[in-house]
Amino acid sequence: MAIYHLSVKAISRSAGRSVVAAAAYRAGQELTDERQGLTHDYTRKQGVEDAFIVAPDGADWALDRNALWNAAEAAEKRKDAKTGREYELALPAELDAGARKELARDFARELVARYGVVADVAIHEPGREGDNRNHHAHILTTTRTAGEDGLGAKTRVLDVASTASAEIEHMRGVWARQVNMALERHQVEQRVDHRSFERQGKEQEPTRHMGVSATALERQAAREIPGREPVTDLGKQNAEIRERNRVLEAARKAMEKAQELFSGLEGVVCGRGRNPTLSRGRA
Known part of the structure; x- marks a missing residue:
């Protein structure tokens, strides 16, 4: 991305x-x-x-x-x-x-x-x-x-x-x-x-700036044990923020999908309601 x-x-x-x-x-x-x-x-x-x-x-x-x-x-x-x-x-x-x-x-x-x-x-x-x-x-x-x-x-x-x-x-x-x-x-x-998430109308939470010291500590930890969890407070906070944003984004996409399905069903129902009425007159 x-x-x-x-x-x-x-x-x-x-x-x-x-x-x-x-x-x-x-x-x-x-x-x-x-x-x-x-x-x-x-x-x-x-x-x-x-x-x-x-x-x-x-x-x-x-x-x-x-x-x-x-x-x-x-x-x-x-x-x-x-x-x-x-x-x-x-x-x-x-x-x-x-x-x-x-x-x-x-x-x-x-x-x-x-x-x-x-x-x-x-x-x-x-x-x-x-x-x-x-x-x-x-x-x-x-x-x-x-x-x-x-x-x-x-x-x-x-x-x-x-x-x-x-x-x-x-x-x-x-x-x-x-x-x-x-x-x-x-x-x-x-x-x-x-633009910021707020100006874009998104609910995502921005991550915090790590700084030189915290970034260096995280890189050293990654060298020692690849894939390990963050070791600094800022690193842990950012991991939590990213997880919350992931959940919010998944929920947003699910809502959009549900809205699309609802709109499709609404169209089918409306379409059925517009069927011409059968004539009751004699032939």
Whole structure:
């Protein structure tokens, strides 16, 4: 079943993060952070299926990953500056590798066209111990527009609370439409929806976010005993939520089937009621 996921988060100095290090890790490459004088080597990282950069017309200099992210660091002076923005996307397991790559590229192009930023795309394979359907992409974008001469103005529309939420919701809708178009092109019946269960009018209960620590513990437990029950409180809660949702979905389908049968019987009865009355007159 195709799964919808799009999350957005900032790469910020206030959290002690370097956008150069983030780009190196996601792309599985070696990059040098000139501001800090540190080299980040992730060339031995496994699971990176592909990595490429989408830049605005004329900003060819930004296709060099090392130059791009060092420019992003150099453009910011504040100690709490946001030096990058990351979009994490779930790619449909129902598509092949080529189709997943084009889908990620299409979304990156949309980000570049709408905000004038540079988008650095890294496509990752599912983890060896996790869900083998978990194909996903990390798209790291600049927080400034890019042109022929370098980075320009800040993309404030994504930084200000009064506009950021609406922009992110718009891009969530864009991603849902792009995924569904790709599924349709490849003759896959499933569709995704970026809206919450409540907005969709569904009674399903959302699962809780696991976080890094709980996810790592669950993966370690799965390695030790494949198929075992969850070991963390969050894992157990999510298992219960999934079971409740399964029961609700089964009940919903049963109700729909019963309604279809009732409608069919109602039609038969009504049809019988419309039989012409036999004439009682003499021949």
